[in-house]
Amino acid sequence: MFPTPIQKTSLATQLLYRLGLPVAMLVWLLPIIAVALTSIRGGADLSTGNYWGLPTEWRLVENYTAVFSKTPLAAYIINSFLVTIPTVIGAVALACMAGFALGVYRFKLNLLVFFLFVGGNFVPFQILMVPVRDLSLRLGLYDSIAGLALFHIAFQSGFCTFFMRNFIRELPRELIEAARVEGASEIQIFFKVVLPLVRPAVAALAVLVFTFIWNDYFWATVLIQGNHAMPVTGGLKSLNGMWVAQWHLVSAGSIVAAMPPVLIFFLMQKHFIAGLTFGATKG
Template sequence: MFPTSIDRSGLPLQWLYRVCVLLALAIWLLPLVAVALTSVRGAADINAGNYWGWPAQWQIAENYRAVFSNTPLTRYIVNSLLITVPVVIGAVALSCLSGFALGIYRFRLNLLVFFLFVGGNFVPFQILMVPVRDLSLRLGLYDSILGLVLFHTAFQAGFCTFFMRNFIRDLPFELIDAARIEGASEFEVFWKIVLPLVRPAIAAVSVLIFTFVWNDYFWATVLIQGDHAMPVTAGLKSLNGQWVAQWNLVSAGSIIAALPPVLVFFLMQKHFIAGLTMGATKG
């Protein structure tokens, strides 16, 4: 009924599995290695067509110093933090409340409301581009950090609600009933019973939303025009001049822009894995 695990398969199949894993890993890492090498190359090395070979001229400190001194990368990183952190807080807070309502209470339109949250995640971004842009213009939120924060919070709330609702439904309802019998209010049940139990799920969804919003490029280019509110993903394109492409600076900026999500993941790795595996076993 279930496929045989690799460690119980024959030796030829085990070797084939190892070769395929190494090949897939090499293909996945090859672009990252190329970007890392390009970030320490000199401009003459790139102009000579040495894109994949070993750098003939190492400019590690020069390139990374030039990214901060010659470009507004610091401003872009600050903008990304001002966008991503409020979105994570807002989306997770709203999803905890909506997940609690949809997971604990039984009412007639419970499933319909839940499907509305989930259905929003299947709407293609391109369809929403024009109406969202027009709405932001009418509300005076276009080309502002607040507009991007409100949009991401609203859009990510659907996925977060789906995530939190399923975790809350797996909680032992005996604890909630016992708290109600002891006289706890519904807010006390939510704050003192439910939230501590779903803390790993909150950590997991926070890491996911931080990564999604930080790496967003599409909506950053649709809703933002000026450098005053441009996040780092969309701001990297300005590191190229009109006539000259400084790929070494773009690569160095890309490496720097990728560090915060990686750092957040490693700091929250224990809670992230616990949140994803929460409820995977019974008994």
């Protein structure tokens, strides 16, 4: 079995693991720690070069209050929810239906259609910037929350279908055949047999898509221009221009913007892990 459990490796490997894991975690957390410290310090610390030391002036309440009272950050966060939630619902719903069709039915072009979904994930999204922008202008969807959400649904459907198809394909076919023998329609099989069985996978996929869309910066700046529809990732860029040297306020805004996906993950952690390990102990 690979990889070998750490308990079964040599003592030298176990020692290296125990020493290396905290160091790697600390290195990974350093940028987050720096942003967190900057978000609660005053501007004087930054001007004097105190980036890593403890703040000489603690401004936890002042900085986070200023972010909401002096900037449109709250509106940016609402825009992100208006884009992310419909995208999660739309992409996951389409993926469940497409995954059901590709995972349950055996038709001649099944594999070809599946490869079309998978192949879209290998296209670099940077080369789609100009045609997608032109298409959004022709459809009247440019610089709108609805347009950004629709394009996100389209872009995420390939990965989501790949994800759900593989889970649905692992379900015992005897359950589906038994439901057909009992006279259940295909719609009833989908809603009453398949969906309850893949609920952990749906929850895991929803968490992943929520995180992907919430953290998106590229399409937020390509398809949105005005503050009326700008998500929080693009809005933070405008805050940087609003406060030229006030990085403590920009850092506070970044911490606030990062909280929703973190909270979603911890609230859905049990379902997320169950979804990722779904079918791992089969048999």
